[in-house]
Amino acid sequence: MSAAVRVKICGVNSPVALDAAASAGADMLGFVFFPPSPRALTPADAAALGALDTGGAERVGLFVDPDDDAIEAVLAALPLDVIQLHGGETPERCAAVRARFGLPVMKALGVSSPSDLDALAAYAPAVDRFLLDAKPPAGAELPGGNAAAFDWSLVAGRAVPRPWLLAGGLTPDNVARALAETGAPGVDVSSGVEKARGVKDPALVRAFVAAAKGN
Numbered sequence: 785m786s787a788a789v790r791v792k793i794c795g796v797n798s799p800v801a802l803d804a805a806a807s808a809g810a811d812m813l814g815f816v817f818f819p820p821s822p823r824a825l826t827p828a829d830a831a832a833l834g835a836l837d838t839g840g841a842e843r844v845g846l847f848v849d850p851d852d853d854a855i856e857a858v859l860a861a862l863p864l865d866v867i868q869l870h871g872g873e874t875p876e877r878c879a880a881v882r883a884r885f886g887l888p889v890m891k892a893l894g895v896s897s898p899s900d901l902d903a904l905a906a907y908a909p910a911v912d913r914f915l916l917d918a919k920p921p922a923g924a925e926l927p928g929g930n931a932a933a934f935d936w937s938l939v940a941g942r943a944v945p946r947p948w949l950l951a952g953g954l955t956p957d958n959v960a961r962a963l964a965e966t967g968a969p970g971v972d973v974s975s976g977v978e979k980a981r982g983v984k985d986p987a988l989v990r991a992f993v994a995a996a997k998g999n
């Protein structure tokens with residue numbers, strides 16, 4: 785029997801969203817600390833959410849090319865279990881973040897061609913997990929969270945040297961197919977469970993987790 789699919793709901797920015805994801809059985813809750821995002825939290829917002837029960841889900845802090853002070857300010861407000869780096873961080877920077885904060889690092893890599901996966905080998909010693917996402921479409925303001933999917937055949941059956949999540953354009957309607965076609969051990973979603981940009985829809989969150997876990 786294959787291991788249970790791990791599900792991350794990203795862009796949790798309200799008590800309603802947190803409760804929806806936690807009660808649906810999400811394994812990871814993503815908190816965005818990138819001010820241009822409509823899902824962004826300030827450390828003060830995060831402190832309020834940090835008081836709420838995650839139902840055992842890991843708290844993942846999403847940063848884009850952060851300096852150490854930015855991570856420190858968040859950690860003072862909200863204990864994190866994982867640091868997601870979603871910018872142009874080098875393997876050396878990922879290793880430095882991991883060493884400085886003593887937390888697992890999940891590195892997001894954009895995928896649009898087979899050669900993008902060559903970077904996995906260079907990052908593997910420096911990180912604990914990968915997130916394979918679409919590259920931002922031309923003109924996008926955000927490096928992720930754009931509801932854009934990539935060609936899943938690029939990662940189908942691929943040996944990824946760390947536990948990983950598939951992301952980009954996933955929805956309750958396509959996540960089972962994405963898992964079947966790629967063999968990904970986990971998935972990450974933001975836009976596909978929103979009723980408006982930056983606003984999670986509890987019904988879509990529940991539907992996504994159920995579809996991903998085969999319930």
Ligand SMILES: O=C(O)c1ccccc1N[C@@H]1O[C@H](COP(=O)(O)O)[C@@H](O)[C@H]1O
Nearest residue numbers: 821928929930931952953972973974975
């Ligand atoms: O969600 C955001 O606002 C965001 C901002 C900056 C970098 C990454 C971001 N989100 C990540 O992108 C994936 C895919 O999003 P989507 O489901 O296609 O909307 C998401 O899971 C986050 O990890």
